[in-house]
Amino acid sequence: SQQGEEDPQALSIQEGENATMNCSYKTSINNLQWYRQNSGRGLVHLILIRSNEREKHSGRLRVTLDTSKKSSSLLITASRAADTASYFCATDARSNTGKLIFGQGTTLQVKP
Amino acid sequence: DTAVSQTPKYLVTQMGNDKSIKCEQNLGHDTMYWYKQDSKKFLKIMFSYNNKELIINETVPNRFSPKSPDKAHLNLHINSLELGDSAVYFCASSQDRGYQPQHFGDGTRLSIL
Numbered sequence: 001s002q003q004g005e006e007d008p009q010a011l012s013i014q015e016g017e018n019a020t021m022n023c024s025y026k027t028s029i030n031n032l033q034w035y036r037q038n039s040g041r042g043l044v045h046l047i048l049i050r051s052n053e054r055e056k057h058s059g060r061l062r063v064t065l066d067t068s069k070k071s072s073s074l075l076i077t078a079s080r081a082a083d084t085a086s087y088f089c090a091t092d093a094r095s096n097t098g099k100l101i102f103g104q105g106t107t108l109q110v111k112p
Numbered sequence: 113d114t115a116v117s118q119t120p121k122y123l124v125t126q127m128g129n130d131k132s133i134k135c136e137q138n139l140g141h142d143t144m145y146w147y148k149q150d151s152k153k154f155l156k157i158m159f160s161y162n163n164k165e166l167i168i169n170e171t172v173p174n175r176f177s178p179k180s181p182d183k184a185h186l187n188l189h190i191n192s193l194e195l196g197d198s199a200v201y202f203c204a205s206s207q208d209r210g211y212q213p214q215h216f217g218d219g220t221r222l223s224i225l
Contacts, residue, residue: 030210030211031211033213033214035216037153040218040219041218041219042116042202042204042216042217042218042219043155043202043204043214043216044216045213045214045215048213086153088155092210092211095210096209096210096211097160097167097168097209097210098143098145098160098162098167098168098206098208098209098210098211098212098214099157099160099168100157100214101157102154102155102156104152104153104154105153
């Protein structure tokens with residue numbers, strides 16, 4: 001069954017604004033990962049946050065994880081037109097198989 | 113150099129045909145995966161191999177058969193193609209099984225006529 005639910009499904013903002021995407025999941029995890037997918041391309045790994053971490057930064061990206069609420073958020077600051085893409089969260093359960101369960105994604109449009 | 117490469121990029125074929133998709137990674141990773149992404153962008157794991165050993169085999173029709181000749185290659189063969197098989201198929205790899213970021217190819221768009 002699908003693990004992640006993402007919110008919102010679509011987001012449209014102006015360049016320079018911040019974009020926040022949320023992800024909720026159902027079962028215990030080892031880590032949660034965020035990926036970006038540009039139109040017609042494969043997924044690109046952005047950031048991995050482990051279950052014992054609460055916040056992680058990478059450049060203009062900030063990810064938080066609340067395991068008590070089984071939720072995560074991805075914040076992109078000072079967005080650029082090039083950030084236009086679909087963003088997916090994926091949970092890695094404690095199975096040590098590499099099985100990722102993806103949310104349905106948030107489509108972000110950044111208008112110049 | 114492309115890290116994870118899939119061929120072909122596009123595959124258009126008739127219902128009932130058999131087709132294969134090839135994947136190669138030059139990252140030296142031990143684990144490779146096949147995913148299916150449907151028209152609503154929902155991405156689902158199908159198979160995974162670790163050092164040529166099958167470790168994930170999701171509920172997939174047995175018309176789909178993966179083969180890993182070595183740890184750098186993972187191919188997907190599909191028999192008796194059906195309309196519902198139309199999707200984008202992604203290959204991915206990771207350094208080891210579990211708890212690692214995955215590196216994706218650019219996908220193979222399969223269209224069944």
